[in-house]
Amino acid sequence: MPDAKQMVECPVAAMLELIGGKWKPVILYFLGSGTRRFGEIAVRIPTISRKVLTQQLKELEHDKLIMRKQYKEIPPRVEYSLTDLGESLSPVLAEMSIWGKKNVLEKR
Known part of the structure; x- marks a missing residue:
């Protein structure tokens, strides 16, 4: 078992x-399919x-996992997309989705 420092x-x-x-x-997984x-x-x-x-979008943007693009239009338009760092999580989230379907949702 790992000690506190290792944890x-x-x-x-x-x-x-x-x-x-x-x-x-959930937000990251959804943005994985596009802006x-x-x-x-x-x-x-x-x-x-x-x-x-x-709040969650602001935190993800702060952590550089998503990008927020604001257009100077009326009415204002804002789009969110994954950064390269966020995109690198896509395979991990896809595997989590598969695991969740198999081990959680199917057993309900």
Whole structure:
């Protein structure tokens, strides 16, 4: 069993710290299929509040996993997409999706 120092330096724990939470993996997985506007993300995840979605998007942008592009239009338009770093998580999230279907959803 790893000691406390090893747990702090654990790469799995570090990754989960970055993408952990209820909504971040879902947002990243959805953005893996392409650039989306805020409203598209909100519709795709109907149980998330707009406040929480905004917060999660800001955190993902701060961590350089997604990019926010704002267009100077009226009405304003903002699009979100994965950065290269975020894109590098796509295979991991795809495997998590497969595992979740097989080991969680099918057993409900």
